[in-house]
Amino acid sequence: MATSSRGAGTFVSQKTQQQFKRFGVYTTAVLVSIFVMIPVYIMLLLAFQPPEVVFSGGQVNLIPRTLSFQNFNELLTTTKTIRYMTNSIIVTGSSTVLSTSIAVAAGYGLTRFDFRGKSLTARAVLFSYMFSPIVLAIPLYVLFYTAGLLNSYFALTLSLTAISTPFAIWLMWQYFQTIPISLEESAWVRGASRWRTVRDVVLPVARPGYISAAIFSFAVAWNDFTMARVVMSSDNMYTITVGASLFLDRVSVGWSETMAVSFLMCIPPFLIALFLQNYLLQGFSVGGLE
Numbered sequence: 001m002a003t004s005s006r007g008a009g010t011f012v013s014q015k016t017q018q019q020f021k022r023f024g025v026y027t028t029a030v031l032v033s034i035f036v037m038i039p040v041y042i043m044l045l046l047a048f049q050p051p052e053v054v055f056s057g058g059q060v061n062l063i064p065r066t067l068s069f070q071n072f073n074e075l076l077t078t079t080k081t082i083r084y085m086t087n088s089i090i091v092t093g094s095s096t097v098l099s100t101s102i103a104v105a106a107g108y109g110l111t112r113f114d115f116r117g118k119s120l121t122a123r124a125v126l127f128s129y130m131f132s133p134i135v136l137a138i139p140l141y142v143l144f145y146t147a148g149l150l151n152s153y154f155a156l157t158l159s160l161t162a163i164s165t166p167f168a169i170w171l172m173w174q175y176f177q178t179i180p181i182s183l184e185e186s187a188w189v190r191g192a193s194r195w196r197t198v199r200d201v202v203l204p205v206a207r208p209g210y211i212s213a214a215i216f217s218f219a220v221a222w223n224d225f226t227m228a229r230v231v232m233s234s235d236n237m238y239t240i241t242v243g244a245s246l247f248l249d250r251v252s253v254g255w256s257e258t259m260a261v262s263f264l265m266c267i268p269p270f271l272i273a274l275f276l277q278n279y280l281l282q283g284f285s286v287g288g289l290e
Helices: 002-047 070-078 081-112 118-128 133-147 153-176 181-189 194-205 207-222 226-231 240-249 255-289
Strands: none
Touching: 002 070, 002 255, 070 081, 070 255, 081 118, 081 153, 081 194, 081 207, 081 240, 081 255, 118 153, 133 153, 133 226, 153 207, 153 226, 181 194, 194 207, 207 255, 226 240, 240 255
């Protein structure tokens, strides 16, 4: 009986500990969510209400009274928001495709081919990612100035690719190691070339990996400010991050319009995270980065 009572007490104690842990996790999640959502709420509040309504009475009204698209209309008619967004889409798309392609090719080569210093090369690639973009800004500026490439999509695309590619290569190198070589060997036995094997066998299996690398490259390029400010010198060539920072210098554009353009900037990352989150989680967890 004593043993049975002791076992029951231990079970109750473990169950109580699990409940406390669950309560702690849920409480932390709620607090973090509230902390994260407050700035988002303020942004939406300012973006979808006229400035005279938001700041009436000498303070910010945190309870929305009316919804209006006046701020967005102001952006589209008096600023170069559309031009800035177009520049960001062009540069981000080009950089994402280029960085992901290089990462897939380099990651596959590091995994499937043996050469001296392979492990050192992979770690050197990851080490290069630790440098801040501002460290690379001046050398890249000098190179592009010498080559006459400043203020061009090509120069900014290369700059952003140089920032995102090292980590993307590391990610693909880790992910390709989880794909059994036997899958390729079975295709080779059937007469498939290496290129066809990579295209028809390896890449479909590695889809979570290179989609994760693409999402990472997209985030780096879309959120970039430093390189766009250094490489681009013309107002018509600025990306949305640089263009939005200039809005506060305009007399006709205030905080409400700035929050409106911030909301527009959040839409593409939000949609990508919403529809591709499963690939992102699989890519980082299977790639050995959990």
